Amino acid sequence: MSQFSFSPQYYEALEQLKKNFKASKNITLEEARKNYGLIPVPTPDECIVDETKLDEKYVIKSKEYLMDRLKIYEDVIDEKWQDLDNDGLSGEWVKIKDRKDTGRVVLFMFGGGYFIGSPKVCRNLTYEIAKNAECSVFAINYRLSPEHQFPVALCDALAAYFYLTDPPLETGLKPIDPKQIIFAGPSAGGGLAVATALFIRDIGLPLPSGLVLWVFTWVDLMNSMPSGWKSEMDETDFIEGTLIEYLDRVKNFSEQIKQKKTKVVGHPSFNKVPRYSIYCANEALAIPYVSPMLAESLGNLPPILCQVGGGERLLDSSILFSFRASDPSKFQLPKYATINFANSPFKKPTDVTLEVYEGACHCFQDIVPDEKISKFSIKRSCDFIKNHTLNESIPNEAENKSFQGIQKIINTIAINPNCDIRELDEKFLECLNWKNIGVLPELEEV
Numbered sequence: 001m002s003q004f005s006f007s008p009q010y011y012e013a014l015e016q017l018k019k020n021f022k023a024s025k026n027i028t029l030e031e032a033r034k035n036y037g038l039i040p041v042p043t044p045d046e047c048i049v050d051e052t053k054l055d056e057k058y059v060i061k062s063k064e065y066l067m068d069r070l071k072i073y074e075d076v077i078d079e080k081w082q083d084l085d086n087d088g089l090s091g092e093w094v095k096i097k098d099r100k101d102t103g104r105v106v107l108f109m110f111g112g113g114y115f116i117g118s119p120k121v122c123r124n125l126t127y128e129i130a131k132n133a134e135c136s137v138f139a140i141n142y143r144l145s146p147e148h149q150f151p152v153a154l155c156d157a158l159a160a161y162f163y164l165t166d167p168p169l170e171t172g173l174k175p176i177d178p179k180q181i182i183f184a185g186p187s188a189g190g191g192l193a194v195a196t197a198l199f200i201r202d203i204g205l206p207l208p209s210g211l212v213l214w215v216f217t218w219v220d221l222m223n224s225m226p227s228g229w230k231s232e233m234d235e236t237d238f239i240e241g242t243l244i245e246y247l248d249r250v251k252n253f254s255e256q257i258k259q260k261k262t263k264v265v266g267h268p269s270f271n272k273v274p275r276y277s278i279y280c281a282n283e284a285l286a287i288p289y290v291s292p293m294l295a296e297s298l299g300n301l302p303p304i305l306c307q308v309g310g311g312e313r314l315l316d317s318s319i320l321f322s323f324r325a326s327d328p329s330k331f332q333l334p335k336y337a338t339i340n341f342a343n344s345p346f347k348k349p350t351d352v353t354l355e356v357y358e359g360a361c362h363c364f365q366d367i368v369p370d371e372k373i374s375k376f377s378i379k380r381s382c383d384f385i386k387n388h389t390l391n392e393s394i395p396n397e398a399e400n401k402s403f404q405g406i407q408k409i410i411n412t413i414a415i416n417p418n419c420d421i422r423e424l425d426e427k428f429l430e431c432l433n434w435k436n437i438g439v440l441p442e443l444e445e446v
Helices: 008-026 029-037 056-069 071-076 079-083 118-132 152-165 188-202 246-257 315-326 370-385 426-433
Strands: 047-053 090-096 105-111 135-142 181-186 210-214 304-309 352-357 409-415 420-422
Touching: 008 056, 008 246, 008 370, 008 426, 029 056, 029 181, 029 315, 029 426, 047 118, 056 188, 071 105, 079 118, 090 118, 105 118, 118 181, 118 370, 135 152, 181 188, 181 370, 210 370, 315 352, 315 409, 315 426, 352 370, 370 409
Parallel strands: 105 135, 105 181, 181 210, 210 304, 304 352, 352 409
Antiparallel strands: 047 090, 090 135, 409 420
């Protein structure tokens, strides 16, 4: 991957995570959530955290939009999602004490595969964003599966956006201009950020000013790209390439779907594998708000910064996603999801900056926050946030090389552990020729 090496602390942290992931196979979901939630996250004295409960009107409004838009998928979505408690959604504001309000806000969505995680666990990251991007961060505590399967997380994220753009009068908050809002998140949180932006685009509402996607975003819930299953990734990443086992509590709905003659877009491979994810049924995997990479088009989205580790399993999906967004007409993949692309109103290329951090694992910024590349990555993310909201100047070309070439379809760079920037090697682009995009691997194949 690179002639440079990380610090001893990086490799120690990676090995410990590998052990933790292997051990997690023998514990219950409840135990995993408890263990993950007990990770100590010190809050600096200059950091202010204000936990907030959202008015039920935002969830109700979000639900109305979703029920209308997702009607065509109703056969493969568990209708119980509509029964969620409208008065149970919360989030937290993260701000820097005595800092002048710039009006800039990051809507942050935590990672954790949609089944673990919380804003509390991510406070080290949200604090760094608030500090370095000179902004306020609102981290939505979206509800988790399998209790709350798709589209509950999407409903909560959309409700948070409505809250920011039209806050309750009694709070004293001013409505935030979408041009001052950035969506951000790591892993599944990044996937949710993209899904929320796609949904907002599709229903014709004002979009946020940009998307910051870390380490990398989970945009392909089938893990259908080659890097998801390469054995060499066992050395550089802690996420394993094994299929997720479904739980009894969600098995019944999958059985019900089999009794229906659904017309939802998908691939025959979906029916050859047992339930793959606790977030949704197999038949729902190709819904664009589940797996954004399989959207008919990723055009007409706000500017995107994608940061991915060169040693992580989600590498290939991040690269293909970036190219699909930046050139929708060229990358009409997979064919079963883009068959009606000619009629799409979203063909305008999305401005994308793709940064591959050579050799780095999944979520390296959060795992080793003191690592040189982690700090470098956060700085570049915060520069992007500041430069893609209102009243900010164009980035300094000498300091922000990846933001040069605004007329390019996509800006791609590689960054080594020493934080040297260079052009992205062609080997990283081999995945663009992969033919099984959007195909669920069978057990015997992996």
